[in-house]
Amino acid sequence: MKISKAKIEFPDNCPWDCPEKDRSFYQGNLCSRCPIFNCGGDPEYVLLRPEEYREDWAKEWKKWFDNGMKGFPDLRF
Numbered sequence: 001m002k003i004s005k006a007k008i009e010f011p012d013n014c015p016w017d018c019p020e021k022d023r024s025f026y027q028g029n030l031c032s033r034c035p036i037f038n039c040g041g042d043p044e045y046v047l048l049r050p051e052e053y054r055e056d057w058a059k060e061w062k063k064w065f066d067n068g069m070k071g072f073p074d075l076r077f
Contacts, residue, residue, distance in 0.1 A: 001036075004053045008062050014034075060075055061073050
């Protein structure tokens with residue numbers, strides 16, 4: 001799926017080896033900011049339309065996924 005106005009390519013589903021999958025889900029966890037979580041799934045029930053997702057965050061997430069999902073993406077407020 002293409003995320004943000006820059007149309008950055010992400011998988012449609014969470015990667016099987018994402019280290020965050022086994023952690024508890026709560027409002028402030030990393031998954032709650034993930035473009036796959038926020039924009040994926042049934043288009044009728046997404047939290048954000050893919051083109052609405054922040055471009056700067058999409059770039060940081062892309063780097064994080066492409067570099068082995070180590071540490072944390074640098075998400076600025």
